[in-house]
Amino acid sequence: xxxxxxxxxxxxxxxxxxxxxxxxxxxxxxxxxxxxxxxxxxxxxxxxxxxxxxxxxxxxxxxxxxxxxxxxxxxxxxxxxxxxxxxxxxxxxxxxxxxxxxxxxxxxxxxxxxxxxxxxxxxxxxxxxxxxxxxxxxxxxxxxxxxxxxxxxxxxxxxxxxxxxxxxxxxxxxxxxxxxxxxxxxxxxxx
Amino acid sequence: xxxxxxxxxxxxxxxxxxxxxxxxxxxxxxxxxxxxxxxxxxxxxxxxxxxxxxxxxxxxxxxxxxxxxxxxxxxxxxxxxxxxxxxxxxxxxxxxxxxxxxxxxxxxxxxxxxxxxxxxxxxxxxxxxxxxxxxxxxxxxxxxxxxxxxxxxxxxxxxxxxxxxxxxxxxxxxxxxxxxxxxxxxxxxxx
DNA sequence: CCATTAATTCGATATATATCTAATTAGGTT
DNA sequence: AACCTAATTAGATATATATCGAATTAATGG
Numbered sequence: 001x002x003x004x005x006x007x008x009x010x011x012x013x014x015x016x017x018x019x020x021x022x023x024x025x026x027x028x029x030x031x032x033x034x035x036x037x038x039x040x041x042x043x044x045x046x047x048x049x050x051x052x053x054x055x056x057x058x059x060x061x062x063x064x065x066x067x068x069x070x071x072x073x074x075x076x077x078x079x080x081x082x083x084x085x086x087x088x089x090x091x092x093x094x095x096x097x098x099x100x101x102x103x104x105x106x107x108x109x110x111x112x113x114x115x116x117x118x119x120x121x122x123x124x125x126x127x128x129x130x131x132x133x134x135x136x137x138x139x140x141x142x143x144x145x146x147x148x149x150x151x152x153x154x155x156x157x158x159x160x161x162x163x164x165x166x167x168x169x170x171x172x173x174x175x176x177x178x179x180x181x182x183x184x185x186x187x188x189x190x191x
Numbered sequence: 192x193x194x195x196x197x198x199x200x201x202x203x204x205x206x207x208x209x210x211x212x213x214x215x216x217x218x219x220x221x222x223x224x225x226x227x228x229x230x231x232x233x234x235x236x237x238x239x240x241x242x243x244x245x246x247x248x249x250x251x252x253x254x255x256x257x258x259x260x261x262x263x264x265x266x267x268x269x270x271x272x273x274x275x276x277x278x279x280x281x282x283x284x285x286x287x288x289x290x291x292x293x294x295x296x297x298x299x300x301x302x303x304x305x306x307x308x309x310x311x312x313x314x315x316x317x318x319x320x321x322x323x324x325x326x327x328x329x330x331x332x333x334x335x336x337x338x339x340x341x342x343x344x345x346x347x348x349x350x351x352x353x354x355x356x357x358x359x360x361x362x363x364x365x366x367x368x369x370x371x372x373x374x375x376x377x378x379x380x381x382x
Numbered sequence: 383c384c385a386t387t388a389a390t391t392c393g394a395t396a397t398a399t400a401t402c403t404a405a406t407t408a409g410g411t412t
Numbered sequence: 413a414a415c416c417t418a419a420t421t422a423g424a425t426a427t428a429t430a431t432c433g434a435a436t437t438a439a440t441g442g
Contacts, residue, residue, distance in 0.1 A: 003214075007207045014202030017400080019194055019278075026282030027289075032419060045401055047420055066410050066417060077279050085272040087210075088265055091217030098218075208430080223389060236431055238390055257440050258388060 001083045009056045009080050017041065018049050025059065025072035032068065056080075103129050117157040120166070128189055131166055135182070144180045192274045200247045200271050208232065209240050216250060216263035223259065247271075294320050308348040311357070319380055322357055326373070335371045 013019060020039055024030060030038075036046045050070060053059040058077055061070050106129045110118055117134070121127045134156050138144070144152070146164075153160035164180075167173040170189035173180050204210060211230055215221060221229075227237045241261060244250040249268055252261050297320045301309055308325070312318045325347050329335070335343070337355075344351035355371075358364040361380035364371050 003207065003210055007205060007210055009205075010201045010210075011205030014198060014200075014205040015400080016194065016198045019198055019201075022278065023194075023282045026279040027286035033417095042402065043419065044403080044421080048400070051420090063409080068419070072279065074279055078276065081272060081275040084275060085269065087213065088217040088263065088268050091214045094214075095218035206430080224387095233432060234389065235391080235433080239430070242390095254439085257386085 001086075005056075006080070006083055006087070009058075009083075012052050012056045012058070015049070015052075017045070018053060021046075021049060021053065022058070022072060022077075025070060026074070029062075029069040029071045031070065035070070103133075106130065107133050111156075115156070117163075120162070127166070128170065131163075131170060131172060132188075134163070135167070135172055138182055140182045140184070142181070146178055146180065149180050192277075196247075197271070197274055197278070200249075200274075203243050203247045203249070206240070206243075208236070209244060212237075212240060212244065213249070213263060213268075216261060217265070220253075220260040220262045222261070226261070294324075297321065298324050302347075306347070308354075311353070318357070319361065322354075322361060322363060323379075325354070326358070326363055329373055331373045331375070333372070337366075337369055337371065340371050 013022070017039065021035060024035060024038060032043055032046050032050070036043050039046075050059060054061075056076075058073050058080075059070050060073055061068050063069075106121070106126050110121055110126070110130050111133070112118060117130065121130055134153070137152065137155075149164060150160040153163050157163060167180075168175060171183055171187050172189070173182055204213070208230065212226060215226060215229060223234055223237050223241070227234050230237075241250060247267075249264050249271075250261050251264055252259050254260075297312070297317050301312055301317070301321050302324070303309060308321065312321055325344070328343065328346075340355060341351040344354050348354060358371075359366060362374055362378050363380070364373055
């Protein structure tokens with residue numbers, strides 16, 4: 001849902017008289033004068049508010065004989081309620097999308113199209129992205145001998161020792177008796 | 192949730208600038224000038240809106256060094272979203288409650304405290320309430336002989352024939368070969 | 383303790399809007 | 413066709429508020 005529509009809806013609901021009308025109509029349809037009577041207001045005022053409520057499509061009307069009955073459009077109300085919950089969740093997804101795009105940009109910049117690392121970024125944040133990219137080929141829970149790990153790193157860059165050291169420094173891996181293993185993600189360096 | 196609080200929330204959300212701020216903050220905390228920059232507005236304007244947003248408790252702040260970061264209070268947002276859905280449902284329940292109370296009032300008026308019917312109401316709506324009250328002792332899908340049904344009705348009133356006729360007229364029951372049976376509720380007389 | 387930077391407050395302005403009374407329209411009913 | 417009743421429109425008024433520039437405050441860092 002576009003933002004401006006949501007703004008209009010909230011603006012419409014941000015009035016005590018209109019909210020009381022909504023509550024009344026949620027109990028069942030009423031005609032204008034009945035609403036005016038129950039709320040202690042004059043018909044023109046009710047017309048004014050009905051106009052606003054119709055603008056966002058939360059009420060509709062049917063004529064019965066001489067009088068017009070106003071109905072609450074419950075599906076539309078529910079629709080807006082859903083949009084409200086979406087508002088924050090949508091934004092979170094948007095954030096994730098942006099982050100993924102930025103990571104990809106860094107990777108494209110520091111790796112050749114054959115997939116080899118040009119050089120380690122100086123900026124910490126970018127370095128972490130690059131290191132994590134290379135870690136993707138390792139399996140969690142698997143044990144690697146130093147020679148094995150070196151071979152793996154050499155696929156990306158000749159200076160395997162430097163990169164192996166970075167893996168340890170930033171807590172991506174740990175070494176025990178010459179055997180290397182991935183740390184669980186929650187132990188990794190952040191930001 | 193009280194109505195006035197919901198009104199305040201909607202009034203607060205009914206502004207394009209504030210909704211944009213909400214969306215921004217949903218992606219993560221920001222400091223005032225960053226918000227001002229992203230929205231193309233001046234810091235005083237941002238302060239103004241932050242004030243409104245804090246009033247309804249959808250943002251909070253934490254200081255980090257020299258600058259203040261503003262956070263979206265997502266649980267509170269969710270809380271209001273739930274309140275919005277409740278708004279119409281609450282009113283429907285309220286309506287049901289009122290109807291039940293009115294039915295009980297009619298029953299209290301037309302039945303003695305021993306549970307016997309004083310007389311049939313003249314008003315159609317009240318008559319239906321009274322008839323439905325007496326029908327509650329019958330089981331759906333069960334077949335009753337006329338004599339059996341008469342005995343049942345006599346618990347409420349001596350003129351069983353009149354009441355039995357009402358059951359038929361208003362489509363609560365049907366008769367086939369002298370055997371009576373309840374109709375499904377969707378066939379009953381309404382209003 | 384001073385300097386810096388971010389945030390807030392103040393004052394002004396332009397715009398929006400909730401409500402009423404009075405007048406008008408719209409649509410059925412007789 | 414004339415009449416009635418409900419709804420709407422028009423016009424007026426009072427209140428609220430979004431925004432900005434200028435001045436002020438708050439709090440940290442040197």
